[in-house]
Amino acid sequence: MAEPTQSATVLSVKDLTPHVRQLVLLPKTQKILFLPGQWISLQLPVGIKPPLNRAYSLAEPPSQTGQLTLVFDRVPDGTGSNYLYGLKPGDELLLSGPYGNFSLPPSLDRALLFVSRYTGIVPIRCILKQLAASGPLPPATLIAVGPAENELLYHDELLAFAAQQPSFRYIPMVVKGADEEVVEAVLTVLRPLIASKQKTAPLLSGVKGFVRPLRAYLMEAGYERKEVKTETYD
Template sequence: MNHSRHEAFLRNVWYTNERTKHFQFQMSNGHRFEFRPGQFISLDIELDGRKIRRPYSIASAPRADNGFDLCLNMLPEGRVSSWLFNLKPGDKIAFSGPFGFFSLREPPDPVSAFIATGTGIAPIRAMLQHLYSRPHSSEVWLIFGVRTENDILYRQEFERMAEQYPDFHFVPTLSRPSPGWTGHTGYVQRHVVRYLAGKKGLHAYICGLRKMIDDVAHEFRAMGYDRKALSYEKYD
């Protein structure tokens, strides 16, 4: 794949909650951008005369329109996230990529388990879009941990998938649930053990902060899974 510099313009953007935005970009001048679901780009910007580079996971599968999505939080002291949040449709970005080896195995395993927290859902969403763009025979689990109900990014999209595909199991879990929440609670580690113990032919894709990934990997090893059954992307 070509890791050279590219240019794209912002086609659309919206808030997914009060501190997270979803960005839809389109390649400029009809240039092709080829990537594998799960990979990331390196955004190149200049602020106050200083060149800054930041990695961001692509939040969509490859599309016929040659576009791609990003999903990111506004960080309190984040100069780059502030710059991105101020972009308007038509504004351009420069980036290089794609990079990374966190991608869907081909052919998919008999059981494909996706575990994410926060914006770690971005590359997982890309993989799921790709997985369900063609026939497959996998049993698929998505265990998604966030703090509050408002933090369940792409909730309606995943709920529709669960209704449409009997083999897709969506398990959102909240660490700070409201009194009215009737779904799963606690950290993803608990539900990894509850739903995935004893699954044969499993491969797990894990994305989020280092501590969560280390804890989930520990649970998988305790259940007897080989480390080769795990793929992960750490965000810190």
């Protein structure tokens, strides 16, 4: 059955980095109950044949107010993300959801291994925030790649988090280049982690050109496909 579509009001707009923006929305009809890691679908009044459907992960865990936080980069010539960049407080959007199963495994019996590229960190940050709010964090490593120092999303927050939570390791990386170069750079960090540790619970997020080769590497290293959770953006 189709998820009901409802209207939402833009409450605030904030730039998190030079090329990444945050929108806070308030659904007008009913609260959206979601699991950290899930996403909503926006029906945007643009494109050759509107509506243009675009998915966005939720960046903040569920709140009492029902507000939803989206965080996205401006894709050059991207119809959807450029439309979102034009929105201001008071504007309205159509949305539905939640969707997706990029969420924590049911049992946290292994160390968590998060790997993200750029805005791929959005659902992971939501999961981490929820975990941190519910007590000491289980052992977890985050490898987060961004295209520039000032495009490392949530960098200060994650540094502070790693300083407070001894079981959390944050590995930020700046790599600008084609998918293959970014993947190769991540593999230099990932290989020793995978070789030296017990099996982890990996969650990978970003564009396919990033996520798929890393999943393939993990499967070559002995992981089953179902053990590697992925969220792909394109």
